[in-house]
Amino acid sequence: GHYISVDTSYKGEKAVLSSPDLYSEEWSCVRLIYQIATTSDTSPDPARLNLYLRQEGESFDRLLWSAKEPSDSWLIASLDLMNSTKKYKLVLEGEIGQDKSTSIAVFEIKITSGYCIECDFEENHLCGYVNRWNPNVNWFVGGGNIRNSQSILPKDHTLNSALGHYMYVDSVYVKHFQEVAQLISPKTMAPISGCLSFYYQLKQESSIVFTVYLRDMSGFYEEIWKTDNALNADWALAEVDFNAPYPMEVIFEVAFNSAKGGYVALDDISFSPVYCSNQTGTPFNPVNAGCNFEEDLCNFYQDHKDGPGWSRVKVKRNVYRAGDHTTGFGYYLLANTKFTSQPGYIGRLYGPTLPGNLQFCLRFYYALYGFFKMSGSLAVYIFEENHVVQEKIWSVLDSPKGVWTQAEISFKKPMPCKVVFVSWCKSFWDCGLVALDDISLSLGSCQAADLLLPSPGECTFEKDECVFTQKKRGRGSWHRKRGPTPTSYTGPRGDHTTGVGYYMYIEASNMVYGQRAYLVSRPLRGTSGKQCLTFFYHMYGAGTGLLSVYLKKEGDDEEIPLWRRTGEQSISWLRGLIEYESDTNYQIIFEAIRGVSIRSDTAIDDILFQAGPCLEVEEIQFSSGYPDSLNEIEY
Structure with missing residues (x-):
């Protein structure tokens, strides 16, 4: 057969292969059979194979998948493509690094309708399912013309004939007690929930344990199905409710107790987005458990017996007191703002109820002002639903004062629970101000979220300058920096993304006065319709000059001022x-x-390009100076 490849004659360049226009009104699965071959063990700049989704109306391609691990055999990658009404293209990009002995080859790209975890095992790639190799007990392909097992089945389930294929595991080679064979599905790449079904046969002489697990990216196993020990001489259907809000693998595991254990066969794994049991409950939406406090407290509330703990406040733009994290001139929460006759205070902010047995990542921003002792000034607790059990999962240790700093916490609890933000202070002399803003909750651990591919068109400058380059590097140039700038009374004290980035x-x-510095994006794809550019800027200092944003169209020398x-x-x-x-x-x-x-x-930070009109509109695109130097807190 034929394959396509990129070799090192293109060192440092990218080879790009683009598909025709595609439509997928149904959920579909892209399978890619590829190999990255190299003779050197380690390379500082390895070759990469990237797969992008290029959607109509978007200026940026979305990275779906990337691989750089070399191998001496063909590998398979399976990627879920969510249904969409827009036209799209798949773009395959081979990046040859500096290694002279590398080549990248692609043997097959196939798009099939359905989910990547579905499989009838009739094709030789087994839909990307892999057996975790074990010296004695393994999953094998059965059926077809293969006759290599003592307990082979007469027929598969898909074709109901001797020519069809299925997977099976046999106890004949078992040497040790409780040896385990695992068949591992491709990773789910998009959030899915519904009904997972499969057919299995079980013939046992002594006890067999056949279990189905979900495994997340941090290696945590959750059992979702286990066979009851009834004999199944024929194909039996198993159905199990399945919820994978973040990337997971499905693992079919068989454990035998002896060499005369018998066998287990598996066929026709399929998935439906409707739950098997008539669950009508709407799936939990983590967005409802976050808040930026611009309109109100969202789904958060306070216990009034504590007294006025947290207040929702805003500060107009000024050069003395920092505003909120969301926009710089919006609302945030402040604890210990109103002076009371009591010597100390306590403020508890309760979040909405979260379902049990799900992995969560909680992120929020906090800023501290005027504390002599930091410890205990802000802590996060988990309250189980009955409010009896509480557990402290985070507390502030030390942090730069007056800088919005991001905290992130991963947690998973078996019971429904609430997140509670607690700020308390025993004696008035120790008490400062605690500010809280932009609470967000996502499914999956924070570490797993960090492994997710970045969203296209977003630049936080954490790793590099993204799509931007300088017109002229030199004295009049932009610098990438963390922490405060060297000159006092000007520049930010930390970045906007995390406070420490x-x-x-x-x-x-x-x-010198009037000298310019240009940060220019690479050429971006033009689209019909409006686009929205969001960014954060910092202009503090008595001698501050100008910050402008221009649009430059291809083939046109004119730079159109936007802001x-x-x-x-x-x-x-x-x-x-x-x-x-x-x-x-065009370029920005x-x-x-x-x-x-x-x-x-x-300074600038956190640039985001989005397709479609902006949800909010700035009143003034061109302005000078701030209106007034008020720094009172508004309640």
Whole structure:
């Protein structure tokens, strides 16, 4: 047969293969048979094979999958494609690194309707299912013309004939007590829930344990089905409710107690997005357990017997007191704001009830002001539903004062529970202010979320400069930095993404008045319809100059101004929103101009390109200075 390959004559370049226009109104599965071959063991810049989804109306391709592990045999990758009404293309990209002995080959790309975890085992790639090799007990392919087992079945289930195939595991080679054979499904790449069904046959002389597990990316096993020890001389149907909100593998595991245990056969694994049992409950939506406090407390509430613990407040843009994390001029929560006659205070903020037995990742931002002792000023507890059992899962140790810092906590509890944010202080002299904002909850552990592929069109500058390059690196250039800038009374004290990450800024001390620095995106794909650009900017310092954003269309020398700010704006990171259109390929340019003094460090962070109009609109696209220097807290 034939295959396509990329070799090292293209060192440092990318080879791109694009599919025709595709439609998938039903859920479908892409299977890719590939190999990355190399003779060297380690390479600082390994070859990569990437698969992108290019959707109509999007300026960015979404990375679906990426591989860089070399192998000496063909490998299979299975990727779920969610149903969509838009046209799309699949784009295969081979990146040859600096290694001279590498080649990347692709043997087959196949798109089938249905889910990747479904399989009838009639094709030789076994739908990407793999057997975890064990010296004695393994899953084998049975049926067809294969006659290699003492307890072979007369017929498979799919074709109901001797020519059909199935998977089986036999006890004939068992040497040790409780040896285990595992058949592992491809990883689910998109959130799915519903009914998993399969057919199995069981012939046993002594006890066989046949179990189905879900395994998440942190290696945690959850049993979802186990056979009852009835004899099944014919194919029996098993159905089990299945919920994979984050990437998981399904594992079919068989354990024997002796060499005369018998066998287990498996065939026709299928999936339906409707639960087997008539569950009508709506699946839990983690969005309802988060809040940015712009409108109200969302689904959070306080216990009034504690007294006024947390207050929802906002601060107008000013150069003394930082605003909220969401926009820089919105609402956030503040504990211990109103002076009371009591010597200390306690504030408890209760979240909504969360279902049990799911893995969660909780993220939130906090900022502390004026504490002598940090410990105990903010803690997070889990309350089980009866409010009797409480467990502390996080507390602040030490953090830079007045900087919005991100905290993330993974947890999983067997019972329904609530997350409670507690701020308390025993004596008035120790008490400062605790601020809380942008609470979000997602399914899966935080570590698993970090492994997820980045969303297209997002740049946080944590790893590199993403799609941006400098027009001229030199004195008038943008620098990637973490922590505060060197000059006092100007620039941010931490980034916007986590408080301890990276941002881009201009260092005014190295520039002269009126000198410009350009950060230019690579050419982006033009689309019909509106696009929305969101970013955060920091303009603090008495001598601050200008920050402008331009749109430059391909083949056109003119740079169209989209947005501008002049002079000092706020001590906070502020959100900028720009709505624009371009049906030809284009570039976005961030231009900073140094102001009259060295207190002119201008910074940007967290840039996000999104298709479609902006959900909110900024009233002023071009403005100078901040309106008033009020720094009172508004209740």
